[in-house]
Amino acid sequence: MSSSALQIVWVYPDLLSTYGDRGNMLILAHRARARGIPAETVEVFANDSLPDGDIYLLGGGEDGPQALAAQRLIADGGLHRAVDRRAVVFAVCAGYQLLGSSFFAKGAKCEGLGLLDLYSDRGETRAVGELAGVVDPELGLPTLTGFENHGGRTHLGPGAKPLAQVKVGIGNDNQTEGAWLGTVLGTYCHGPALSRNPALADLLLSWATGEDRLPELDETWTSKLRTERLTANGLA
Amino acid sequence: MEDKKLPLRAAIAAGVSRTAAALSRATGRGDGSVIGGKLGMMIDPDLLAHLAAGRRIALVSGTNGKTTTTRFTAAALGVLGEVATNSFGANMPTGHTSALARAGSTPFAVLEVDEHWMPKVIAATSPVVIALLNLSRDQLDRAKEVAMIAQLWRDTVAQYPNLHIVANADDPMIVYAAAASQNVTWFAAGQRWRDDAHVCPACGSHIWRETDGDYWACPTGDLIRPTPQWTIDDSAVIDPDGRRHELKLQLPGRVNVGNAATALAVAHWFGVDPADGAPRLSEVASVAGRYAQVDRKGRTIRLLLAKNPASWLEAFDMAEDAPTLLAINARDPDGYDTSWLFDVDFSPLHARRVLITGERAYDLAVRLQVNGVQFEHVANFWRAVEAVPPGRLEVIANYSAFQDIRAELDRVV
Incomplete structure (x- = not known):
């Protein structure tokens, strides 16, 4: 942690916020504070430069705003510096795509940030619906569950590891879903992805705080939600 | 309930539509607002256009408030004569067909329209006025994104220079859509939810908003808040002549005062004096169960x-x-x-x-x-x-x- 309180930075909510993206910021702050870890949330609009932080969150967005966000982030340079000092980046959907080397928006190929070894193009169909997968064992997480809504397909290079192997839905390409390397992690589980994946939220908090053993929280409702969703997807 | 002006095929289709709707209600299976229209349109695919012909029609669309605004508008237009309306929120062409068939011939109709269906329903019903309320995120897994709907409406509006538009000056997405027309009456109904209108839909710049007021503008000047002719103040609607119409609505919330202003603006275009229309709005106690x-x-x-x-x-x-x-x-x-x-x-x-x-x-x-x-x-x-x-x-x-x-x-x- 770079200061006395955990700094959670929501990057460009004016551009990258389509549907419940605020949830990831709220969930991380809630789960930190519930353990007595002071947390501050910062919402940075695209006109402002990125501040120093511990966790950076990128949400989903429509084509135009996605392309604009990538341009602004490349010009700003703050996210690259953050990754260099091993700050945590958690990105969903359009935010995930723009971490790669390139992506498609409004029919044109756009330059990405190159923070993950991957690129995205357009799929023949839009991927809309439940998404679930078995997470990379290295991360030690239970089944990933979420909802996806995207038109892109993402192709991983050797420098990025898949976050999960797809069991339900499309994810990157019907085979794998999401990607991670070091403390940068992206997923097509859009919106408040962490609501159904509290263990993933805690992994991000562990990376950011250096605390490997965070105290347990009351998971009554998150467990019921996970069980209900995994059952609905035939995975319970 | 007579269908004097309809071609034979349309008359039969309208009759089947009404019967099916009545059966649906009698058997408790539904409001009858969709099934009747579906059957009627199987017999005559142009049934909606046939049923719309000869009526002066207003369409109401937007993400929120369309059912209530439709009800209010129908109530206000009632000053002038009989009004057909789809009062159960069935807002696609099957629902419109069913509503018009059920009403028989009326001089007026007010129809609530699903946002995606606006181009087709405008083409089929040739409305006199359309009311555009607001656009915000709603069912994103199915609906088109907000900016795409705004563009769809803008493109549609541009094709009908004689169509009058009553539109919300407080929602930049609506202004973008409506401003393609020269023929607009603006109302100000407020916008509590603003997270879908940070960015100018025309140029992508950040929309500037007054901190303690309603004014907004794109800094490049390509989209600015139009001066509204109809405004609200507490529980009153102020008309373009500056006359204040105190409402005694049964429906709660400031949002319904805004819906009332919209309805009075639409009815005014048909010739209803808002002083006559306003009392009619207070008779509305609930809308398809909403606020009941x-x-x-x-x-x-x-x-x-x-x-x-x-x-x-x-x-x-x-x-x-x-x-x-x-x-x-x-x-x-x-x-x-x-x-x-x-x-x-x-x-x-x-x-x-x-x-x-x-x-x-x-x-x-x-x-x-x-x-x-x-x-x-x-x-x-x-x-x-x-x-x-x-x-x-x-x-x-x-x-x-x-x-x-x-x-x-x-x-x-």
Whole structure:
């Protein structure tokens, strides 16, 4: 942690916020504070430069705003510096795509940030619906569950590891879903992805705080939600 | 109920439509607002255009408030004569067909239209006026994104230079759509939810907003807030001549004063003096079950529909400080994605007793926990009724959860 309180930075909510993206910021702050870890949330609009932080969150967005966000982030340079000092980046959907080397928006190929070894193009169909997968064992997480809504397909290079192997839905390409390397992690589980994946939220908090053993929280409702969703997807 | 002017095929189709609708209601299977239209259109695909011919029509569309505004507009237009309307919220062409067939020949019609269907319904019904209310995120897994709808409407409006538009000056997305026409009356109904209008739809720049006022503008000057002719002040509507019309609405909330202003502006274009139209609006007590109050088991139950972040904010504004049941489903009409729950700040419910139910109550439970709002989970609507003391129970539900509860209450309208 770079200061006395955990700094959670929501990057460009004016551009990258389509549907419940605020949830990831709220969930991380809630789960930190519930353990007595002071947390501050910062919402940075695209006109402002990125501040120093511990966790950076990128949400989903429509084509135009996605392309604009990538341009602004490349010009700003703050996210690259953050990754260099091993700050945590958690990105969903359009935010995930723009971490790669390139992506498609409004029919044109756009330059990405190159923070993950991957690129995205357009799929023949839009991927809309439940998404679930078995997470990379290295991360030690239970089944990933979420909802996806995207038109892109993402192709991983050797420098990025898949976050999960797809069991339900499309994810990157019907085979794998999401990607991670070091403390940068992206997923097509859009919106408040962490609501159904509290263990993933805690992994991000562990990376950011250096605390490997965070105290347990009351998971009554998150467990019921996970069980209900995994059952609905035939995975319970 | 006579169909004098209709071609034979259309007359038969309209008759079948009415019969099927009556059967649907009699058997308790529905409001009859869709099935009748479906059957009629199988017999005559142009039935909607045939049924629309000869009527002066207003269409109402937008993400929120269209059912209520349609009801208000029909009430105000009633000053001039009989009005056909799809009052049950069935807002696609089958619903329009069914509503017009059921009404028989009327001089006027007011139709609520699903946002996506606007181009086709404008083409089929040749309206005199369309009212464009607002656009915000709603069922993103199915609906087109906000900016795409704004563009679709803009392109459509540009094709009809003689079509009059009544449009919301407070929503930049609506202004972008309507400004393609020279033929616009602007109203100001306020915009509580602004998260879908940060960026100018014309150029992508940040929209500047006045801190303590309603003015907004794109810094490049390509989109600015038009000066509204119709405004609201507390519970009154101010018309273009500056006359103040005090409303005595039964429907709660500031949002319904805005809907009333829109309705009076539309009716005014047909020739209704707002002084005559305004009293008609106070006769509306509920709209397809929305805002309905029902007494059961010693509890006064009020039903509020909230389907997306913007309408939840309005529902919290309307709900009284009383035990509150929140009911959430995620079926086809709701959208399968519950992510929007995190776009809603539930903290206005902090001091209240909150109960939750519905097929996706656990999604809501996690959301409320993160929001620091205490709640009790109950298995169904009646458990909630029994759990609270005699007195008022506010129910806020999304679309299919609302319909389920309405069915429990004998399809209250």
